[in-house]
Amino acid sequence: MKRAAIYxxxxxxxxxxxxxxYDLRALAQQRGLEIVKEFSDIGIxxxxxxRPGLDQMMADxxxxxFDVLMVWSCDRLARSTKHFLEVLDELxxxxxxxxxxxxxIDTGGALGRAIVVIVSAIAELERSLIIERVKAGLRRAKLxxxxxxxxxVQVDREAxxxxxxxxxxxxxxxxxxRISRATVCRVLAEDPRxxxxxxxxxxxxxxxxxxxxxx
Numbered sequence: 001m002k003r004a005a006i007y008x009x010x011x012x013x014x015x016x017x018x019x020x021x022y023d024l025r026a027l028a029q030q031r032g033l034e035i036v037k038e039f040s041d042i043g044i045x046x047x048x049x050x051r052p053g054l055d056q057m058m059a060d061x062x063x064x065x066f067d068v069l070m071v072w073s074c075d076r077l078a079r080s081t082k083h084f085l086e087v088l089d090e091l092x093x094x095x096x097x098x099x100x101x102x103x104x105i106d107t108g109g110a111l112g113r114a115i116v117v118i119v120s121a122i123a124e125l126e127r128s129l130i131i132e133r134v135k136a137g138l139r140r141a142k143l144x145x146x147x148x149x150x151x152x153v154q155v156d157r158e159a160x161x162x163x164x165x166x167x168x169x170x171x172x173x174x175x176x177x178r179i180s181r182a183t184v185c186r187v188l189a190e191d192p193r194x195x196x197x198x199x200x201x202x203x204x205x206x207x208x209x210x211x212x213x214x215x
Contacts, residue, residue: 002097004033005066007057009076013043020072023101028070031099036066046079058087061096073102082126155179160187 006024008017017040028035037060041053054077060066069091071077078084088107091098097108106112156177163173164184174181 001032001034002067003036003065004028004068004070004099005057005060006035006038006070007040007053007077008038008072009041009044009046009051009053011043011045015042017042020076020101023072024070027099027101033068033070035070046075046077049078049080049083058090061091062094064094066096068097068099068108070099071101074100074105085126155183155187157187157191160184161191164188 006021006028008020008024010017021038025035039053039057041051044051044053057069061069074084078087088098092107097106098112099106099108105115107115160173160177163176168176170181170184173184177184
């Protein structure tokens with residue numbers, strides 16, 4: 001006997017999901033399914049992709065805690081076509097059958113499996129289009145000379161070199177300039193006035209003729 005989970009949703013608190021549950025329980029009995037858990041979202045719009053009941057249901061699906069997901073209608077699962085396709089595509093990938101009471105969709109049958117193939121193709125196409133849009137945006141930004149990613153860290157190189165020459169530790173310099181120790185080391189290593197002077201090392205100590213160097 002296959003294990004089934006029921007997911008119901010109503011948009012307002014004055015509505016009840018009990019009618020959905022009755023129909024789905026009766027359908028499960030007809031199909032010989034064992035209902036192992038019921039998930040519900042009350043007073044939450046289907047336009048929201050993140051919902052407590054839906055999130056818990058998907059988490060249990062990924063853990064393999066049921067074999068069939070039952071909903072009263074597809075719009076109970078998601079209002080957005082994109083979101084619905086994403087959920088159905090993931091359920092298919094983790095081998096969870098989908099059963100809708102009102103639309104009579106059953107991915108366990110031949111027609112249902114064909115629907116899954118179509119849904120998977122559409123979802124893959126959507127992902128490809130998103131990737132292409134991102135790449136096109138990056139190319140445009142590069143051509144326009146715009147910086148991509150986090151803004152570069154502003155570093156006062158002269159202040160770092162002076163602090164190091166006065167014997168301040170890497171930690172002290174980093175804290176004073178509000179940068180990381182790795183950035184301090186990089187500045188010291190890149191500056192020929194420091195790196196080419198005998199006895200100097202960005203991470204080590206100066207020779208006995210210079211000030212003490214404590215990291």
